[in-house]
Amino acid sequence: MNVPLTPTNGGCRGAPVLKERGQREVFCGLTGIIWLHRKMQDAFFLVVGSRTCAHLLQSAAGVMIFAEPRFGTAILEESDLAGMADAHEELDREVARLLERRPDIRQLFLVGSCPSEVIKIDLARAAERLSKVHAPHVRVLNYSGSGIETTFTEGEDACLASMVPVLKDTTARELLLVGALPDVVEDQMLSLLGDMGIENIRLLPARRIDETTAVGSNTVFALTQPFLGETHAALERRGARHIAAPFPFGEEGTTAWLRAIASEFGVSAETFDKVTAAPRARARKAISQAAEVLRGKSIFFFPDSQLEIPLARFLTRECGMTAVEVGSPYIHDALHGPDLDLLPAGPQIAEGQDVEKQLDRALAARPDLTVCGLGLANPLEAKGITTKWAIELVFTPVHFYEQAGDLAGLFSRPVRRKQLLQLEAA
Numbered sequence: 001m002n003v004p005l006t007p008t009n010g011g012c013r014g015a016p017v018l019k020e021r022g023q024r025e026v027f028c029g030l031t032g033i034i035w036l037h038r039k040m041q042d043a044f045f046l047v048v049g050s051r052t053c054a055h056l057l058q059s060a061a062g063v064m065i066f067a068e069p070r071f072g073t074a075i076l077e078e079s080d081l082a083g084m085a086d087a088h089e090e091l092d093r094e095v096a097r098l099l100e101r102r103p104d105i106r107q108l109f110l111v112g113s114c115p116s117e118v119i120k121i122d123l124a125r126a127a128e129r130l131s132k133v134h135a136p137h138v139r140v141l142n143y144s145g146s147g148i149e150t151t152f153t154e155g156e157d158a159c160l161a162s163m164v165p166v167l168k169d170t171t172a173r174e175l176l177l178v179g180a181l182p183d184v185v186e187d188q189m190l191s192l193l194g195d196m197g198i199e200n201i202r203l204l205p206a207r208r209i210d211e212t213t214a215v216g217s218n219t220v221f222a223l224t225q226p227f228l229g230e231t232h233a234a235l236e237r238r239g240a241r242h243i244a245a246p247f248p249f250g251e252e253g254t255t256a257w258l259r260a261i262a263s264e265f266g267v268s269a270e271t272f273d274k275v276t277a278a279p280r281a282r283a284r285k286a287i288s289q290a291a292e293v294l295r296g297k298s299i300f301f302f303p304d305s306q307l308e309i310p311l312a313r314f315l316t317r318e319c320g321m322t323a324v325e326v327g328s329p330y331i332h333d334a335l336h337g338p339d340l341d342l343l344p345a346g347p348q349i350a351e352g353q354d355v356e357k358q359l360d361r362a363l364a365a366r367p368d369l370t371v372c373g374l375g376l377a378n379p380l381e382a383k384g385i386t387t388k389w390a391i392e393l394v395f396t397p398v399h400f401y402e403q404a405g406d407l408a409g410l411f412s413r414p415v416r417r418k419q420l421l422q423l424e425a426a
């Protein structure tokens with residue numbers, strides 16, 4: 001098997017990190033419900049929050065109007081917030097009504113919000129109580145999607161971490177793949193690993209609770225998303241071992257991720273090459289077409305989705321871009337180290353945010369493309385800076401070989417559009 005090349009000028013793992021703790025411009029963790037409710041087909045997400053939380057969910061997930069939704073909001077009224085009503089009793093009534101009406105629900109997540117945290121509703125206690133009432137048909141768990149001190153992908157992390165303690169124990173040698181992927185992408189991943197002869201694969205989250213997943217000291221796990229720090233810690237507490245690898249974005253990242261798993265399971269170099277050769281070639285071809293316009297261009301990442309480091313690695317190494325600054329809300333060495341190793345030295349690596357200072361740096365650098373949250377995109381565009389919305393990267397299938405060209409395309413489209421506008425204006 002080939003070993004991925006480390007950059008000739010050294011990677012970024014040891015680079016000085018600019019740590020910022022100031023005003024942040026990010027969505028809250030409730031956003032994760034939008035993709036989690038599609039993935040977990042027998043789950044319901046009940047946000048215990050205010051009308052603001054309900055509006056956020058409804059506008060972000062407006063496309064769901066044709067289906068019976070698998071999320072909702074138990075609205076905290078002013079009387080709850082003033083401590084005049086017993087929020088626990090109301091919650092119990094709300095849950096009973098919901099579960100009576102929806103026998104298809106097998107997992108119920110009580111999702112905390114800013115208001116429920118401010119008035120300190122103990123959702124862990126509520127989940128325990130409701131689990132006893134509604135077991136064995138329904139499992140009730142809780143996590144926080146609050147916007148205080150969090151970023152939007154932490155919602156998925158908190159949700160998956162809440163599931164780890166209730167996973168059954170196992171002593172079996174199993175591979176646990178962690179992170180919510182669109183079904184079509186998940187199927188591709190399972191097919192590649194299956195073709196290498198790797199068996200006993202479990203998924204977190206699974207599509208349905210019946211496909212129960214277990215964990216123990218013989219479990220090895222690989223993350224498919226770079227924002228699962230809490231889940232990583234929770235799995236290690238259960239004795240599972242993490243297979244560290246770059247994340248499966250682009251041809252190179254996908255190959256390195258698969259190779260790390262293949263090495264763990266003793267897959268021969270010959271089998272590995274046989275399984276990956278054709279999709280690798282397809283991915284390389286698709287990337288090179290989509291990335292033509294990106295070569296030699298500069299990119300600046302605001303901290304938002306926590307995908308920034310692996311994407312900077314992909315864009316610099318496989319699309320010929322130069323990273324000016326790579327900001328990430330959090331940097332975990334165990335998760336991001338392998339991607340930092342491969343990211344060529346040069347960009348400012350930043351953790352956390354002080355948005356005004358970062359805007360000043362972006363405006364001074366005038367990058368060809370800036371990846372940022374929705375709130376920053378318009379002001380930056382108004383100043384002539386081309387932007388890409390970070391949230392789109394989480395909603396679009398971008399992992400593994402067959403999506404590698406689409407991933408490059410997400411970045412090349414705004415650059416191409418800018419070029420066309422400039423041509424028209426000239």
Ligand code: SF4
Nearest residue numbers: 028053113114146147
């Ligand atoms: Fe707003 Fe907090 Fe509700 Fe998120 S959880 S919508 S930040 S009030």
